[in-house]
Amino acid sequence: xSSIDEKAFFRLFHEAHExxxxxxxxxxxxxxxxxxxxxxxxxxxxxxxxxKSIKNYSLHILNPGxxxxxxxxTATLDTFARYVTNAAKTDEANxxxxxxxxxxxxxxxxxxxxxxxxxxxxxKHIFVYxxxxxxxxxxxxxxxxxxxxxxxxxxxxTNFTDHFKSVSQDSLAKKGWxxxxxxPIYWDKKDEKAGHLTLxxxxxxxxxxxxxxxxxxxxxxxxxxxxxxxTEIHLNNFIPQQNWQQVGILLMEDTTFTSKSVRLxxxxxxxxxxxxxxxxxxxxxxxxxxGNLSKPEEIxxxxxxSTDSTQSAIxxxxxxxxxxxxxxxxxTFRFLYATGENDIFAFKEIITRGLLIEPRYVGIFALKGFxxxxxxxxxxxxxxxxEEQACKD
Numbered sequence: 001x002s003s004i005d006e007k008a009f010f011r012l013f014h015e016a017h018e019x020x021x022x023x024x025x026x027x028x029x030x031x032x033x034x035x036x037x038x039x040x041x042x043x044x045x046x047x048x049x050x051x052k053s054i055k056n057y058s059l060h061i062l063n064p065g066x067x068x069x070x071x072x073x074t075a076t077l078d079t080f081a082r083y084v085t086n087a088a089k090t091d092e093a094n095x096x097x098x099x100x101x102x103x104x105x106x107x108x109x110x111x112x113x114x115x116x117x118x119x120x121x122x123x124k125h126i127f128v129y130x131x132x133x134x135x136x137x138x139x140x141x142x143x144x145x146x147x148x149x150x151x152x153x154x155x156x157x158t159n160f161t162d163h164f165k166s167v168s169q170d171s172l173a174k175k176g177w178x179x180x181x182x183x184p185i186y187w188d189k190k191d192e193k194a195g196h197l198t199l200x201x202x203x204x205x206x207x208x209x210x211x212x213x214x215x216x217x218x219x220x221x222x223x224x225x226x227x228x229x230x231t232e233i234h235l236n237n238f239i240p241q242q243n244w245q246q247v248g249i250l251l252m253e254d255t256t257f258t259s260k261s262v263r264l265x266x267x268x269x270x271x272x273x274x275x276x277x278x279x280x281x282x283x284x285x286x287x288x289x290x291g292n293l294s295k296p297e298e299i300x301x302x303x304x305x306s307t308d309s310t311q312s313a314i315x316x317x318x319x320x321x322x323x324x325x326x327x328x329x330x331x332t333f334r335f336l337y338a339t340g341e342n343d344i345f346a347f348k349e350i351i352t353r354g355l356l357i358e359p360r361y362v363g364i365f366a367l368k369g370f371x372x373x374x375x376x377x378x379x380x381x382x383x384x385x386x387e388e389q390a391c392k393d
Contacts, residue, residue, distance in 0.1 A: 014061070020037050028062055089390075111145070164384070181219055200366055201247065201366045227330070230328075232384070233248075241268055246366065248365065249263060261357070266282075267281070335351050
């Protein structure tokens with residue numbers, strides 16, 4: 001690799017690492033981290049970068065003088081650039097057919113080169129009438145590249161993450177959050193765990209019960225600026241134990257509970273219509289595409305753990321960390337989850353479903369339905385992300 005190519009690759013790898021792990025690259029990646037990184041790139045781009053290569057890249061970047069030379073292929077560089085710039089998902093066959101010129105890598109490299117090259121002294125006697133045809137072509141190419149760069153950065157600016165380092169009312173409002181149906185007693189406990197937003201599973205639901213009651217207390221909402229997007233939350237030690245303790249993501253067409261909606265939750269159930277069975281911790285997706293005046297539809301009910309006494313240690317271990325994600329591509333919704341002992345998540349698909357809904361708001365919530373005897377349980381949320389995805393034709 002040329003000197004400028006290697007420097008651009010180093011910067012690109014650092015940006016990709018920060019996008020995947022939400023922290024700077026300071027130590028070489030382990031095998032587990034490299035596999036997660038590789039899976040995340042495949043998930044986002046449709047293209048493969050081998051985990052062993054990723055591990056070797058991290059070693060070389062942190063110790064360029066002591067390790068063997070690494071020379072990633074142009075295709076690999078283009079894959080990293082596509083991941084960083086949120087390019088549309090593809091595969092190797094389509095890239096070879098339609099984008100064999102690897103424009104994402106070359107655009108990234110050229111932008112890097114322009115940003116870090118030393119300023120040159122301006123020549124004398126350069127006037128408009130001295131420009132030749134190829135000079136004009138170069139100017140057009142440069143202006144086009146700058147316009148693309150500005151456009152991509154304007155797209156990136158719509159992406160949002162929150163690590164909940166501060167959850168004061170002013171801080172949340174400045175970041176675009178809107179609180180709906182405040183319960184002052186429990187809302188005051190939102191900062192009880194440092195670096196987390198704490199919500200409690202309170203009475204309520206965004207679907208009416210038989211008495212017509214409806215509403216979620218301490219629902220935190222924000223606008224969705226894009227038609228195609230991905231949104232997710234990460235939880236810390238949330239283990240529901242009684243009906244219907246749950247926490248999750250809610251998508252709504254407006255801020256009223258009579259609009260079309262869809263949600264994904266980590267929940268508990270031990271109601272089996274009279275049958276005796278161990279309680280279950282499950283992932284549940286529910287939609288109301290005709291608004292909440294009609295009955296909602298359970299589109300996914302995936303049991304991940306049974307709560308019999310022999311499994312309690314396993315449940316506690318695997319739910320130390322958990323995450324929920326919803327991806328929307330036009331009218332196709334993809335529901336995913338992850339659990340584990342640490343921050344390295346490998347998301348698994350629950351279901352993909354076509355739904356006639358165009359959500360404009362995303363909410364974070366905790367509830368227990370209308371179950372007055374079920375205790376309110378805290379749910380500690382330490383990460384939220386809302387990210388634009390390129391819409392496919």
